[in-house]
Amino acid sequence: xxxxxxxxxxxxxxxxxxxxxxxxxxxxxxxxxxxxxxxxxxxxxxxxxxxxxxxxxxxxxxxxxxxxxxxxxxxxxxxxxxxxxxxxxxxxxxxxxxxxxxxxxxxxxxxxxxxxxxxxxxxxxxxxxxxxxxxxxxxxxxxxxxxxxxxxxxxxxxxxxxxxxxxxxxxxxxxxxxxxxxxxxxxxxxxxxxxxxxxxxxxxxxxxxxxxxxxxxxxxxxxxxxxxxxxxxxxxxxxxxxxxxxxxxxxxxxxxxxxxxxxxxxxxxxxxxxxxxxxxxxxxxxxxxxxxx
Amino acid sequence: xxxxxxxxxxxxxxxxxxxxxxxxxxxxxxxxxxxxxxxxxxxxxxxxxxxxxxxxxxxxxxxxxxxxxxxxxxxxxxxxxxxxxxxxxxxxxxxxxxxxxxxxxxxxxxxxxxxxxxxxxxxxxxxxxxxxxxxxxxxxxxxxxxxxxxxxxxxxxxxxxxxxxxxxxxxxxxxxxxxxxxxxxxxxxxxxxxxxxxxxxxxxxxxxxxxxxxxxxxxxxxxxxxxxxxxxxxxxxxxxxxxxxxxxxxxxxxxxxxxxxxxxxxxxxxxxxxxxxxxxxxxxxxxxxxxxxxxxxxxxxxxxxxxxxxxxxxxxxxxxxxxxxxxxxxxxxxxxxxxxxxxxxxxxxxxxxxxxxxxxxxxxxxxxxxxxxxxxxxxxxxxxxxxxxxxxxxxxxxxxxxxxxxxxxxxxxxxxxxxxxxxxxxxxxxxxxxxxxxxxxxxxxxxxxxxxxxxxxxxxxxxxxxxxxxxxxxxxxxxxxxxxxxxxxxxxxxxxxxxx
Ligand SMILES: Nc1ncnc2c1ncn2[C@@H]1O[C@H](COP(=O)(O)OP(=O)(O)OP(=O)(O)O)[C@@H](O)[C@H]1O
Ligand SMILES: [Mg+2]
Numbered sequence: 001x002x003x004x005x006x007x008x009x010x011x012x013x014x015x016x017x018x019x020x021x022x023x024x025x026x027x028x029x030x031x032x033x034x035x036x037x038x039x040x041x042x043x044x045x046x047x048x049x050x051x052x053x054x055x056x057x058x059x060x061x062x063x064x065x066x067x068x069x070x071x072x073x074x075x076x077x078x079x080x081x082x083x084x085x086x087x088x089x090x091x092x093x094x095x096x097x098x099x100x101x102x103x104x105x106x107x108x109x110x111x112x113x114x115x116x117x118x119x120x121x122x123x124x125x126x127x128x129x130x131x132x133x134x135x136x137x138x139x140x141x142x143x144x145x146x147x148x149x150x151x152x153x154x155x156x157x158x159x160x161x162x163x164x165x166x167x168x169x170x171x172x173x174x175x176x177x178x179x180x181x182x183x184x185x186x187x188x189x190x191x192x193x194x195x196x197x198x199x200x201x202x203x204x205x206x207x208x209x210x211x212x213x214x215x216x217x218x219x220x221x222x223x224x225x226x227x228x229x230x231x232x233x234x235x236x237x238x239x240x241x242x243x244x245x246x247x248x249x250x251x252x253x254x255x256x257x258x259x260x261x262x263x264x265x266x267x268x269x270x271x272x273x274x275x276x277x278x279x280x281x282x283x284x285x286x287x288x289x290x291x292x293x
Numbered sequence: 294x295x296x297x298x299x300x301x302x303x304x305x306x307x308x309x310x311x312x313x314x315x316x317x318x319x320x321x322x323x324x325x326x327x328x329x330x331x332x333x334x335x336x337x338x339x340x341x342x343x344x345x346x347x348x349x350x351x352x353x354x355x356x357x358x359x360x361x362x363x364x365x366x367x368x369x370x371x372x373x374x375x376x377x378x379x380x381x382x383x384x385x386x387x388x389x390x391x392x393x394x395x396x397x398x399x400x401x402x403x404x405x406x407x408x409x410x411x412x413x414x415x416x417x418x419x420x421x422x423x424x425x426x427x428x429x430x431x432x433x434x435x436x437x438x439x440x441x442x443x444x445x446x447x448x449x450x451x452x453x454x455x456x457x458x459x460x461x462x463x464x465x466x467x468x469x470x471x472x473x474x475x476x477x478x479x480x481x482x483x484x485x486x487x488x489x490x491x492x493x494x495x496x497x498x499x500x501x502x503x504x505x506x507x508x509x510x511x512x513x514x515x516x517x518x519x520x521x522x523x524x525x526x527x528x529x530x531x532x533x534x535x536x537x538x539x540x541x542x543x544x545x546x547x548x549x550x551x552x553x554x555x556x557x558x559x560x561x562x563x564x565x566x567x568x569x570x571x572x573x574x575x576x577x578x579x580x581x582x583x584x585x586x587x588x589x590x591x592x593x594x595x596x597x598x599x600x601x602x603x604x605x606x607x608x609x610x611x612x613x614x615x616x617x618x619x620x621x622x623x624x625x626x627x628x629x630x631x632x633x634x635x636x637x638x639x640x641x642x643x644x645x646x647x648x649x650x651x652x653x654x655x656x657x658x659x660x661x662x663x664x665x666x667x668x669x670x671x672x673x674x675x676x677x678x679x680x681x682x683x684x685x686x687x688x689x690x691x692x693x694x695x696x697x698x699x700x701x702x703x704x705x706x707x708x709x710x711x712x713x714x715x716x717x718x719x720x721x722x723x724x725x726x727x728x729x730x731x732x733x734x735x736x737x738x739x740x741x742x743x744x745x746x747x748x749x750x751x752x753x754x755x756x757x758x759x760x761x762x763x764x765x766x767x768x769x770x771x772x773x774x775x776x777x778x779x780x781x782x783x784x785x786x787x788x789x790x791x792x793x
Contacts, residue, residue: 095669100575127671137666140685150670153680186787202670 023283026263031064035280037270040257043070046240047210051106054091055083056099061087063264065105069257074232074241076251076272077288079261085244086134087259089212092242093129094122110210127154130203134215136195138187138202143179146187146198150206165205172234173201174227193224200228204235211235213243217250229254248288250283252276260284333767340764343757344523346516349435349447349508351418351490352404352419353428355384360417361435361447361490362406363508365753369398380422388422403753407438407445411493415444416753431509436465436487438497439504444751445532446497448487454496468507475499503533527761536715536745537755541762546720547633547713547735548769552702554637555644560694562641563648570649571656573676584653591646601709602639607631607711611732617691627732631712633721634731639711640704644697651696655689656682691781695774702770705739713740715748738766 025032045068054062061084069075077085084292087096094115096102109114115125127150139146147166148156156162170176175197179190187198196219203211213232217225232241232254245251251258252272259269260283268275268284279285347363354360377388391399401420409415438446453461453470461467467485474483480499488494504526506519517566530540544591566587574580611628618628630633659682667677683690714734721733742762 093669095665098665098668123673126669129669131666131669133662133666133669135660135662137660139663139666139681141680149667149680153670153672153676199666202666206670214373252507 012023022267022281023262026265026267032265032267034066034259034266035268035270036066036068036266037268037274037280039271039274040068040070043068043073043257045069046071046111047242048109049088049092049106050109052088052091052108053105054087054096055101055103061148061264062091065264065266065267067269068260069240069242071240073256074158074236074238074243075256076245076258077242077261078246078248078251078258079226079267080287081246083261084264085261086214089131089214089242089244092210092212093126093131095131097122097124127206128208129210130208132196132200132203132211132213132216134218136192136199138195138198140186140188141189142184143190143198144183147201147205148221149202154206169201169205170198172200172204173197173230174231175201186281193220196220197228200231204239209240211239211241213241215244215246218246225250248276249291256275260287262287308609309614336760336767338758338761339760340759343761344506344527346437346506346519348431349437350404351430351432351435352668353425354419354423355381355425355428356423358393359490359492360404360406360419361403361432362417363437363447364402365416365757367400367402368411369395369400371397372399382449384422388420391422400511405445405447405754407447408489408493408495410443411489411495412491415751433509434507435509436485436505437508438487438502439538440497440501441503441533442501444538444754446487446495448489451488451494452486453483454486459486471499471505475502476588503539532716534754535749535751536741536760537751539750541736541738541741541765543717543720544736544738544741544762545765545769546701546722547717548723548738548766549773551633551640551735551737552634552698552710552773554633555640555701556698558637558641559644559648559697560690561646563693563697564652564690566645567649567652567656568678571653572674572682584628587646587649591650594706595643595704596706596710598639598643599710602635602642602707602711603631606635606638611635612678631710631714632732633712633735636708636712636737638734639707640701643704644701647697647700648690648693651693652686652690655686655693658689688781691777691784695777695781698773698777699770702706702773703739703766705737706742708737708740713737715740717743738762739770 047067047069049065049067049069052062052065052067053060065088067088077088079085081266090096091104092110092115104116107117110125110128113125114120130150139149141149143249144166145152145161147169148162151162151165151278167176167180168242170179175194178194179198179285187195190198196216196266200213200216217228220228229250232243235241236256241256255272257270258272258275260267260275262283268279268281270280275284276288285291347365349361349363351359351361372388372392377385377392380388388399399420399422401418404417404419405415406412406417407415432449434449436448436450438448440446450464450467451462453457453467461470470483471485474480477483477499483499484496485499485502485505486494503691504519504522506515511519527540528545529542531543532541533539550662570580570583607628607630611626611630614628615623615626663681663685664677667681672680712734714736717736719730719733721730721735722728723730742759744760745755745762746752785791
């Protein structure tokens with residue numbers, strides 16, 4: 001793990017500008033190739049983001065993003081506010097389609113399927129992914145119906161199936177014990193933290209291939225945060241998780257790989273342990289240690 | 294120090310201090326409240342007291358005439374000099390004395406004297422100075438008859454007639470006989486021979502009598518019974534005497550049915566329009582134009598909707614239906630004239646903007662994060678609308694429906710053109726196939742009020758009924774609204790988790 005060849009500030013195969021100039025180059029509008037560690041390349045990617053560009057109207061916010069996301073692993077996206085983490089996350093399940101002004105180029109592949117391909121069934125695509133938002137968004141219905149929502153809209157009627165899915169998902173989200181006696185009450189009467197865990201339960205209920213999480217713990221207390229982190233660790237292996245977080249400790253605790261983004265570009269992407277202890281780039285270290293800016 | 298501080302406060306402009314604005318707005322609120330309260334109190338007082346039985350007075354005037362009846366109201370008036378000058382000496386003296394006391398005014402009472410077929414009048418003014426001394430009594434056996442025709446009759450019983458023979462002359466006996474026979478099948482064989490105050494005699498057949506009572510002999514309980522009986526009749530019976538007597542049941546029925554029909558028509562239409570505008574349509578200048586037009590529609594005078602309803606629904610659609618399906622009945626129109634369905638449709642059109650605006654507001658209050666959550670679960674747009682957006686906005690939509698209902702129930706002008714009538718022979722819903730008769734014209738409380746107040750021949754008698762009918766209409770609107778609000782509260786609790 002702490003092999004000597006990963007010395008900081010000594011990118012092994014760097015053809016990019018001098019390390020200290022990278023962020024300045026990005027800020028000046030240049031597209032700088034990301035430093036992607038070999039370990040990432042060695043993984044089997046479930047999702048491949050390839051030369052992906054996205055603009056809101058005339059304003060481009062993602063530039064040639066290349067990001068293979070390993071199957072069954074937890075990948076964290078970090079970076080300063082406004083750098084496009086949420087946008088990238090929402091691009092994976094095409095939530096950005098809901099915004100009229102968005103235009104994209106390049107591609108995202110989920111296994112072999114082109115997410116932005118012609119004739120892709122977006123509904124079908126979204127059913128293969130679960131998403132947890134920064135702000136909890138339970139639906140105006142009972143707790144039970146919230147959890148099994150994805151199955152319901154898929155036409156599942158069997159009460160026994162729904163009940164078992166509901167319990168499993170709630171247990172998975174560490175919420176079962178708190179709500180098992182009031183499954184038929186409105187979800188809007190729960191506390192904020194409970195609501196967020198409910199949204200996680202909802203996202204995993206249909207057993208999606210991918211779980212997209214956008215700062216899922218930013219509104220949670222430490223105990224709930226711990227529960228969610230345990231949940232993510234538990235999901236690793238079965239699910240491919242892509243998580244956006246501002247919390248460096250969290251990223252280091254839950255993720256296998258971490259990508260550092262800056263102004264719409266990936267700067268460095270590698271195993272979390274590497275990135276946090278021994279990054280290739282000084283910029284990454286500065287950001288992670290809080291010396292950024 | 295204190296003095297200078299005060300003067301610096303005084304230097305600030307009155308408006309800038311804010312205090313006067315507080316008082317001004319409070320004044321505005323108080324004025325509004327006072328006006329509303331006085332309206333409600335007036336309607337309640339007049340509406341509630343109309344049916345309470347008044348005593349019957351017998352008044353002998355100085356010129357020797359005797360009138361008997363109920364005092365309905367009184368007023369003071371400033372007499373023409375010629376009126377006093379034309380009086381005989383005694384009356385003139387009384388009048389002058391009264392004018393001296395009352396600052397040049399005289400007091401008079403309006404007595405409901407009835408007996409129209411004998412006197413040609415229902416009411417008579419009696420001036421105080423015209424009453425001879427000790428000329429006012431309350432005859433113990435004065436009886437008030439409410440009849441099926443000719444209005445009320447006032448008199449004292451002189452005999453009980455069975456067939457051709459007179460079988461009783463004692464008032465108590467007559468009364469007992471009346472009570473025994475009034476519900477008989479052959480009640481028409483019996484009559485009460487009644488002497489009027491003017492000395493005339495008339496036999497009143499028992500089957501002509503709707504209600505008769507010795508007004509001055511009633512105990513409080515009997516009065517209360519009579520009062521409730523009249524309310525019951527009012528609520529459940531058909532109108533009599535050109536609507537000025539009897540009940541308003543057909544009007545209640547018509548009002549409620551028309552309002553419910555309107556609500557059932559307008560809510561789906563309005564909600565669908567709003568859904569399209571808010572959830573499906575691409576927002577742009579076209580949707581803005583549509584929105585502005587809808588808002589303007591709310592400002593169009595309601596009679597214009599009536600004209601449209603008559604022209605389009607009744608004549609065009611109704612005429613078309615008649616030509617296709619009821620050709621054998623032509624030239625008598627079936628659907629081609631006013632009817633409860635056309636009235637409901639017209640009012641639905643009238644209240645459509647209310648529902649659309651309220652629904653749009655409710656839809657836009659649904660947070661986008663909820664929609665996103667649903668889409669992220671793989672829901673289609675329609676699934677998102679049906680399962681998340683609509684439930685969440687249901688209370689707001691209900692508010693729109695309530696507003697529409699309140700507006701529609703109180704609307705009269707367009708109804709006059711598309712189906713509300715003074716007197717409808719049949720209810721639009723009955724036990725004969727096909728039970729609901731959407732082509733039938735109907736009675737409506739609002740139109741009934743107008744008819745009573747301004748179209749009645751016996752307007753003095755109809756006037757109190759205006760208030761009772763108004764009270765009833767207010768009650769019905771209140772009831773419908775309360776029911777809808779209760780429903781909304783329950784839904785809101787279910788879908789938004791908020792508790793009121
Ligand atoms: N709907 C939108 N329309 C126009 N611009 C947008 C929209 N959403 C985001 N942006 C812009 O895109 C850029 C990236 O936004 P994004 O939300 O992806 O940032 P982020 O990395 O998630 O930031 P944060 O950490 O604060 O959540 C920002 O500059 C933002 O202003
Ligand atoms: Mg974000």
